[in-house]
Amino acid sequence: MKSTADERAAMRDVICNLLRSEASESHVRATMATRSGYDATLWKKLGTLGIIGMLIDPEHGGSGLGPIELELIMEETGSALLCSPLLSSGVLAASLLMSSKNRAVQQRLLPSIADGTKLATVAMTDDRGYWTEAGIGVHAHQVKDRLRLNGVASYVLYGEVSDVFLVVARTSDGLGLYEVTKDDSRFELAPLSMFDQTLRSARLRFADTPARLIEPIDWASVQKSLDVALIARAGEQVGGTRRIFDMTIAYCKTRFQFGRPIGSFQAMKHWAADLLIDVESSISAARYAADRMANQIDQSQEALYLAAFACSDAYTKVSAAAIQMHGGIGFTWEHPAHLYARRARAYAQLFGSPSYYREQYLRQLGA
Amino acid sequence: MMMRDDAEDDTAALRKEVRAWLEANWDGSLPPDQDRWNLSPATKAWLVKVFEAGWAVPTWPADWYGRGMTEQRADLIAEEFHQVGAPGARQDRSNFIVRTIYHHADPGLKRKMIPALLKREKGICLLYSEPSAGSDLAGIRTRADIGGTGYLINGQKVWTSGAAFADYALLLARTDWDATKHAGLTIFLFPMRQAGVEVKPLRQITDENHFNEVFLTNARVEATQILGGLNNGWRVLQAALAYERTALGDQSRAARHSAISDDLIGLAQQYGRLSDNALRQELAGVIALGKLHALNGARARELRDNNEPSPLVSLGKLAMSRVLHEEARIRTSIVGVETLLCGPDHPLADDANFLAFNAYFTSIGGGTDQIQRNIISERILGLPREPDPDRNIPFRQTRSG
Secondary structure, eight states: OOOOHHHHHHHHHHHHHHHHHHSOHHHHHHHHTSSSOSOHHHHHHHHHTTSTTTTSOGGGTSOOOOHHHHHHHHHHHHHHTOOSTIIIIIIIIHHHHHTOSOHHHHHHHHHHHHTTSSOEEEEOBOTTOOOSGGGOOEEEEEETTEEEEEEEEEEEETGGGOSEEEEEEEETTEEEEEEEETTOOOEEEEEOOOSSTTOOEEEEEEEEEEOEEEEEEOHHHHHHHHHHHHHHHHHHHHHHHHHHHHHHHHHHHHOEETTEEGGGSHHHHHHHHHHHHHHHHHHHHHHHHHHHHHHTOTTHHHHHHHHHHHHHHHHHHHHHHHHHHHGGGGGSTTSTHHHHHHHHHHHHHTTSOHHHHHHHHHHHTTO | OHHHHHHHHHHHHHHHHHHHHHHHHOOSOOOOOSSSSSOOHHHHHHHHHHHHHTOSSTTSOGGGTSOOOOHHHHHHHHHHHHHHTOOOSOHHHHOHHHHHHHHHSOHHHHHHHHHHHHTTSSOEEEEOOBTTBSSSGGGOOOEEEEETTEEEEEEEEEEEETGGGOSEEEEEEESOSSSBTTTTEEEEEEEOSSTTEEEEEEOOTTSOOOEEEEEEEEEEEEGGGEESOTTOHHHHHHHHHHHHHHHHHHOOOOOSSTTSOSOHHHHHHHTTOTTOHHHHHHHHHHHHHHHHHHHHHHHHHHHHHTTOOOSHHHHHHHHHHHHHHHHHHHHHHHHGGGGGOOSTTOHHHHHHHHHHHHHHHHHHTTSOHHHHHHHIIIIISOOOOOOOTTTTSBGGGOOOO
16 A cells, blocks of 8 residues: 555654653653563554554555555654564564465464564574574474474564564575464573663574474565565664754753853854754665665665665764763763663664675675 | 646656757757856857757746746756756756846846856856955955945955856945944946956866956946845845855766766776775765765755755755765775876876865865854754854954954
8 A cells, every 4th residue: 555645644643642642751761661661551552553563464454554654653663762562573573474475374463463462573593693594593393293493593572572483494495484482382582681771682592492384485585574674673763863863952952051052062063964964864765765665666775775774873873972962961861862872772783784784785786 | 646647747748848859959969168167159059049948947937038847847857958968957956146146136137137147148257255254254345335326346356266257246245334244245246347357367276277366456336236235235145155055065076087987886896996895884885975965855856846844955065065075085095006196197096186175166165064064053953153243243343364
């Protein structure tokens, strides 16, 4: 489904209003301190609004939206620093299942992912965190008549609260996509302590863990879902970048030193002007990448890689500058600048680093 | 849905019309001009054709030599001209001097000046900056004193490109010394070909001389040549500078050796540097800067077409200056030791050296990067001005040096 500009504006309003009232900074701080790391009540509302199921076909209970709408919605969640498994369940797991050829699994899992009653997540990289085929650390093999998984999957987003794990594993003749449920108790799950407390992830260790084969899969299909997740990541990065930038500019107008607003000093003004170019460039990059993917135009991969590092770099740079520009108050836990800087640092590594994507971009350009 | 199809048909029809016209009229190239200001007769003849076809200023109404088009449709025309390398279209955006005259001169002056300028029958230059008024442009000290039916002009201007080929200039002069700094300024459409105007070429760091110093000694201009009203010069100038920033944000100057491609990847390959991972990282970053600048430009046009406000337009010049400096830097790093050398035997080194120095054309000309950052932070971000001790006192009492 393609939405119109008006529909998109309305969509933005709905989510923006919801998050303003229910994902305020104090709410984010309360949620990030909980064990689960998300607010089940708000999650349910996101399900009702069709946001969790945004990428899932209506026939499976979703809203059937595409990359353009995804990017837009994620700008809002990123701006609020929403603590939720949206990226793992609603984006990565949902898009991996959406491209599956296994109808039975789709019918069984997608509706409950869409309405939020089940949380799904993807396990695809080992401790090295490559998010490439080389980074897969789980092996599947047949033991008598049963399938078993062995190995390690790390950085599994919201692993501790997830019901369903989609595990990408090596087989004797390629890759397979496997389903492991929480109730299959024969795997170890260790929550990882996260520098970004608004985010959760876990390390899974499989030891002859029973699993169901969803289907044999090639890396290209996994990559496609990862690409969708990169659009979502770019959206959240852009939203966060803009929010912390706006907050910083507002502070520059109200904080007085030497009898004048600090924003009247050229040291601050010039810095802010330079940062604005990064802010605006990252918005352009994220939206362009989403547009290319939605319209399946040439160079969509090039656009995606550009967004992948431009939005990461901009968020890291702007949120780091925000701490410095706030001065002392920016160094305190009570000020939100560090929350944005933590998220920026986390997202710059999650799914692949800026230098990795710079290299991918250059390769797309033929170098 | 219907409307959208109509719009698409319309777009296709316009493209078809422009292409057909170019096919019928454009020979594929023009003999080279001496420089941007000294055009060959063939180029001038071409510009007349473009003007007469209404492509020169498509957004202006038909009785002002245009076609009454939206900016969006006019951009299509520019694209089609650009595709085949034909100059002269869409001067309602690129020709910031004519744009200033169109928006600020009275109808009589417009009739007299605009066709001649668009066809380049007449040349025009800018007399803004002075040796002691660069970034602080409102501090100019060239005087315009009432004399006869007009004004007597005395002072010294600098950074004037094309002065030797100009018939007119946009002249910024002080008409009231008791008013505050910004309030006593007037812009004149000043005739250049007269006694009392002396043009001296200025040698640039690129070893070119596009710019001149202009000495004005008892030169004359009629009161009818005032643009936008007496003592209203600062306002007119703000508009003129904004048009100039837009134009400068759109354009970058090509390498001196035009046969050499802008392709940085090709250059790195040629120098065997594509296996250098540190360089690859930098290369990707620099290419991305250029691409992001283009994407910002595209988004700015889209927002403009939807009448949505956007800071993007004002960022263009500053962003472009970063692109040009960074491209020149990595070009230098690729070419390496050969940049010790120059001249036609070392075209790639020559390009790297030229572009590294020429990047200052954009980062200083038309308002330095530092002034751009002031403008962006004040007008877009709403940050307060620095205290300005001479802003509110009669100009006579201000210090300069």
